[in-house]
Amino acid sequence: MLYSEKVMDHFSNPRNVGELEDANAVGEVGNAKCGDIMKMYMKIEDDIIKDIRFKTFGCGAAVATSSMATELVKGKTIQEALKVTNKAVVEALEGLPSVKVHCSVLAEEAIKATIADYYKRQGIDPAPIVGHTADCDNCQCHHG
Amino acid sequence: MLYSEKVMDHFSNPRNVGELEDANAVGEVGNAKCGDIMKMYMKIEDDIIKDIRFKTFGCGAAVATSSMATELVKGKTIQEALKVTNKAVVEALEGLPSVKVHCSVLAEEAIKATIADYYKRQGIDPAPIVGHTADCDNCQCHHG
Amino acid sequence: MIYVDHAATTPLKKEVLDKMMPYLTSEFGNPSSIYTSGRKAKIAINEARATLAGILGAKENEVFFTGSGSEADNWAIKGAAKMAKGKHLITSAIEHHAVLHTFDSLRKEGYEVTYLPVDADGLVSPQDLEKAIRPDTGLVSIMAANNEIGVIQPICELALISKEHKVPFHTDAVQAFGNMPVNVDDWGVDMLSISAHKIGGPKGVGALYIRRGTRVANFIHGGAQEFGRRASTENVAGIVGFAHAAKLADEHLDENIQKLTQLRDYYIKKVKETIPYCRLNGHPTKRLPGNANFSFEFIEGESLLLMLDMKGIEASSGSACTSGSLDPSHVLLAIGLAHEIAHGSLRISFGVENTIEQVDIIVRELAQIVQRLRDMSPLYEKVARKQV
Amino acid sequence: MIYVDHAATTPLKKEVLDKMMPYLTSEFGNPSSIYTSGRKAKIAINEARATLAGILGAKENEVFFTGSGSEADNWAIKGAAKMAKGKHLITSAIEHHAVLHTFDSLRKEGYEVTYLPVDADGLVSPQDLEKAIRPDTGLVSIMAANNEIGVIQPICELALISKEHKVPFHTDAVQAFGNMPVNVDDWGVDMLSISAHKIGGPKGVGALYIRRGTRVANFIHGGAQEFGRRASTENVAGIVGFAHAAKLADEHLDENIQKLTQLRDYYIKKVKETIPYCRLNGHPTKRLPGNANFSFEFIEGESLLLMLDMKGIEASSGSACTSGSLDPSHVLLAIGLAHEIAHGSLRISFGVENTIEQVDIIVRELAQIVQRLRDMSPLYEKVARKQV
Ligand SMILES: Cc1ncc(COP(=O)(O)O)c(C=O)c1O
Numbered sequence A, B: 001m002l003y004s005e006k007v008m009d010h011f012s013n014p015r016n017v018g019e020l021e022d023a024n025a026v027g028e029v030g031n032a033k034c035g036d037i038m039k040m041y042m043k044i045e046d047d048i049i050k051d052i053r054f055k056t057f058g059c060g061a062a063v064a065t066s067s068m069a070t071e072l073v074k075g076k077t078i079q080e081a082l083k084v085t086n087k088a089v090v091e092a093l094e095g096l097p098s099v100k101v102h103c104s105v106l107a108e109e110a111i112k113a114t115i116a117d118y119y120k121r122q123g124i125d126p127a128p129i130v131g132h133t134a135d136c137d138n139c140q141c142h143h144g
Numbered sequence C, D: 001m002i003y004v005d006h007a008a009t010t011p012l013k014k015e016v017l018d019k020m021m022p023y024l025t026s027e028f029g030n031p032s033s034i035y036t037s038g039r040k041a042k043i044a045i046n047e048a049r050a051t052l053a054g055i056l057g058a059k060e061n062e063v064f065f066t067g068s069g070s071e072a073d074n075w076a077i078k079g080a081a082k083m084a085k086g087k088h089l090i091t092s093a094i095e096h097h098a099v100l101h102t103f104d105s106l107r108k109e110g111y112e113v114t115y116l117p118v119d120a121d122g123l124v125s126p127q128d129l130e131k132a133i134r135p136d137t138g139l140v141s142i143m144a145a146n147n148e149i150g151v152i153q154p155i156c157e158l159a160l161i162s163k164e165h166k167v168p169f170h171t172d173a174v175q176a177f178g179n180m181p182v183n184v185d186d187w188g189v190d191m192l193s194i195s196a197h198k199i200g201g202p203k204g205v206g207a208l209y210i211r212r213g214t215r216v217a218n219f220i221h222g223g224a225q226e227f228g229r230r231a232s233t234e235n236v237a238g239i240v241g242f243a244h245a246a247k248l249a250d251e252h253l254d255e256n257i258q259k260l261t262q263l264r265d266y267y268i269k270k271v272k273e274t275i276p277y278c279r280l281n282g283h284p285t286k287r288l289p290g291n292a293n294f295s296f297e298f299i300e301g302e303s304l305l306l307m308l309d310m311k312g313i314e315a316s317s318g319s320a321c322t323s324g325s326l327d328p329s330h331v332l333l334a335i336g337l338a339h340e341i342a343h344g345s346l347r348i349s350f351g352v353e354n355t356i357e358q359v360d361i362i363v364r365e366l367a368q369i370v371q372r373l374r375d376m377s378p379l380y381e382k383v384a385r386k387q388v
């Protein structure tokens, strides 16, 4: 199992790590049992993701995908952000070992969950816009 | 499978090898199918083995046991020669690999068969004196 | 670089390589060949076998070289199962995968396997074994020392129970050998697996001890090597290296144990003093001298390893063989750890070349890294808040 | 010393050892470990696998390293038999013991095995295979080139017949690999075994090619090494050495074949000219470039070998693996030799370091030794008398 240089870069210097004091959207996906939790904080203004932070409990790939995902959506509109797929994250990281691809799925779900939270806080039902968001009872531990 | 130095000595410089022109006893044991034939020539006078030669088709151990067996009985009386067991040959050779012990049995049988031939030529039934001699229908190829 | 993952593999000792070199250069003969170079190779193997047998307290014709510890485990377990009268087998819940997955494969073939549990310290209870043995039990296999948490089982007692019931007893001593006294008669085991690369020997060579009279089917069929028990042209250099590594380990066993225990205990004490929310996994004293396995709450092991690696420290999270897998270690779950805590474990396994100064460096770096990972962990957030 | 037993084993090439050395010294990491030294080892294995796959015309995830050629044979045959729907298996009468004894072990487990005969030249007939295949045939295993008489089988044709009947086809290419072009697609085989020590690589490492989609049960269970197909900490140095030896053999294949063929044909011509009562065993041209196997009537092979050895010439009588056994070679019996003639056979297998001058020495010494042994052979007596 070998990580790309890009993964190692984002793991060792994760971008946008930490909490966001004035976040108006927070999402959390994954569960501790599975060994991966991603929590995302966004500050959204005029449908644009002005700022973003994350906290992650997880492996190297989990940290790197979190970091890359935040980079990919930072400054983007909500609509653009919702189009960021796990595949885009994997590509941006120049590949992930196959046993770690689920981390990129988690990253995609973290973005969606955070945006869903934003809509909820606005009193808007996120489901029609964001689609089904991560539900950790469905999360499978034994991907390998 | 490792041969002792003594075996290698008797193999590389076999004693008493060849035919004996004036032999008055010749015995042959083993068979080609099994990969071992020992033929012994003796010149017996006054019940003493005055001279002895052998020819052997067989492995290193077959040659060495033939050589050692001839040495052990040369100059001995028939009675002494009949007491030479395969064990004595193995001991004199400082051991044989277990898969090769049957060669020493063949050597013992060769002595007996040759002495039996001597008695036969004298018109004496060898069976009561020499006992059962090698019968190659009983010889087993698959000792190993 | 500070290498503290000797349970995964060890550096090949210089003296061991020196002994191997002739067999990697001029002495290349095939030990089955009867000419000079073949005989030299054969003698080298015989000597290596005598050395190992001597250390194990075994007879020479009871020691068979294999291509790895895993092969030895597979051979022992499948070979004994095949010859067993019954279809019931017993092992423990914390075996190495080479044992566990071998039993899994036998289950698929119709065998029934009982997995003895372990207590919170990681110990198998002899009473549990006693209770588990049935008239149709064909084999008991319990490891001598665990690769993850280092726990040393009461092999002597367990083997005795097995013997009383006339059930052959195998032990995976891959981690124990070279790190504690291992004697097949003192333990009373019928089969025992070992591996060279765990004790300063080369990778790709192991051995299986089979007590005379124990019924075990062959595993690799073919040529008449290893007394007709294990076919393959022998890895002469590897075998010679294995024996020499074992000899060195044996000669220095007492001093090595003392040194490793000192490093381990110092490390354990320092970690407990320095890093909150940690727990030592495995029995505090019935453990391999070089093994210290801690769980650090709120963080995940792989990240921890990678960050340690960036600081030049090479250690392990669970067993090296399970990396790439996403399940937390079955050993840590078996001793009762919650999944999320099991995920955050770090195994340090010292070797004699490690120093007290290195331990200080490791603990210092480790404390910082654990803090850094906790700071980015959503699980720690809540705890941190409560603390304020 | 004149070493002409390359079919038994080969000297480890200096360049190969050089490539192995880093992994016997500083680069000792366990390839399953995720830290730097582990990753370096992993990369080395990946590269070795890519090299071998490239030479074989295979995909990288179709090549699995093993601990020997014998293990590869055992794995392929037992693994395919286990997954087969039927209980009928086919092999040839002249396989290496690693194949033959593996089939024997399966017979004991209830499989039925058909042993295809060979003609006087040692060739398996495709028609025989066609006839032998039944609806319940689960595997065909026929060696590419024989280790004793060097005969090269029509693998392409044989594999095609197997394929037409949807039966997986395995070939033991341990002797073929490195001595002739070996390409899994050209041959159309589903599995193929090779071994490092036959091509200037180290002892104790082999490989099994398994075509994607071929159903083969695992053989050594445990850790997730080799894509989860073959457990054991990898013999990193051995694997690296294997790949480099294969690369060298591949790069020089044409010139090596030319050189070996020249040595072989010169030797065969000289022996025929010089020594009466001899016969060349195996097909005169469909044979490995370095192999010449003669039977010399009235003498026994072991004595011949020992005497050659005393003159510094190392050669073989039948396969090295069968030495110590008293049965004449099953291969020589299969091509129709009488027992007594089979006993007197000598296999010379040349390597590229041999020279024409050495061949002259060999033939000169051989002629003398054969005569000496005949002079002490009671079988020759009669012939000699007739001659007078
Ligand atoms: C044709 C053939 N198959 C298999 C083997 C076994 O290979 P290894 O010695 O690597 O187990 C050999 C040589 O010993 C061989 O010549």
Ligand SMILES: Cc1ncc(COP(=O)(O)O)c(C=O)c1O
Pocket (backbone or CB within 6 Å): C007, C068, C069, C070, C071, C073, C096, C098, C143, C145, C146, C147, C172, C173, C174, C175, C195, C196, C197, C204, C205, C206, C321, D231, D232, D233, D234
């Ligand atoms: C307890 C235990 N058993 C078996 C093995 C397997 O040994 P090897 O890697 O030589 O196959 C290992 C190490 O990998 C181990 O720690």
